[in-house]
Amino acid sequence: MTMEIRYKIAEAARMAGVSASTLRLWESQGLIEPIRTESGQRLYDAAHVERLKTISWLRHEKGLNPAAIRENLKTEPEPEAVDDDAVEDADIGEIPIGKKIRRLRREAGKTLDAVAQAVGVSVSTLSTFERTSQGLSFKALHELVAHFGTTLAVLSGQEDRHAGESLIRSGEWSTWPPSSTGVTVQILSEGKNQMECHRFVLAPGASSEGAYQHPGEEFLHVLAGGLEIILDGDQFFELGPGDSFYFESRRPHSWRNAVDGETVLIWVNTPPTF
Incomplete structure (x- = not known):
């Protein structure tokens, strides 16, 4: 919970x-x-x-x-209908994740208002996300995907890309569909794995915009810039280049870019949560 x-x-x-x-x-x-x-x-x-x-x-x-x-x-009007078959055929970098979320919501027979209340966002924010795949905080995106009992990896087809091994050359990373402002998430290992490995690039001012929690464990390593991690709402950790951090995901955690420039880090979750 x-x-x-x-x-x-x-x-x-x-x-x-x-x-x-x-x-x-x-x-x-x-x-x-x-x-x-x-x-x-x-x-x-x-x-x-x-x-x-x-x-x-x-x-x-x-x-x-x-x-x-x-x-x-x-109130916020329901978006226009879309071709869900076309959504399924899109490449990972072009997947309109918001439209897939809308399809899940409709299949579950849930209204915009019901899902918005469950996730903790406004109806207009959720409606905009379903149309544009943008406008949600990192925290809200995490909780929205979890609300439907799935992960972003599943919705994007990332888990189906490789079996047994995954080799991704430097600079050839696939990227999550953009949603949160200033947060770029690049995929370092594709397939249905026990670990979820990502490269985060955070623009100045980028943050999770709130705390979230989930089962599992997390490890991160800062390559450049600086990151502030807050655990349990009152424990603050400042990380700089070369620093690593490990914690249990069940602890409420939030984060933000702690420098004026760009922050780059490696982030590993197990089990997969996105």
Whole structure:
């Protein structure tokens, strides 16, 4: 079971790309209703953060006023139908993973609202992802795939590529379909294996955007740049070039690029979780 992480107003504002005073304004306008502690402190969970990002996008990119934003947040139309057979035939770098997720949702008889609530994102964010395969945080993507009892490797056909061995030459890595901003995941070993080996390239500011957890164990090795890992919400580890780190995946963990430049690292999970 995933542990619910709650953020104070300053952290939620940073993740949404706005100021704390803007969050208070949106609250007064009825756009967001944070969790209140007994002392009156505002707290925001993952669903709140996704809603804040949507509000920010509607306000600044679409130019909507508060009334229009409230109306827009109420519902999101279902995307147009797509040819699922064409989806299956796509190469790994071109797979519209969002459309495959939509097909899984429809096959399960679930609504956008039901899945969005289960994963902790807004309906509009999930709908956009199903159409474009973009816009989800790394954390949300992990939980969305797990919600349907599958992995990204299965959906992309990665597990079917090789049997017994996998040789991938330098620079010839396949790449996950892009979703999270600033996070590029390159596949170092294909096939149905006990270990999942990836090369992460993180742009400045890139992060998991929240903590997540799952069964298994993880190992990572930083090649360039710097990475901050947070375990259990209160244990901080700063890693630089040449540093390695191992931990149990059941512990809630989040991460971010800790330098102004690009961070590159090797990340291994066992058993496969994506």
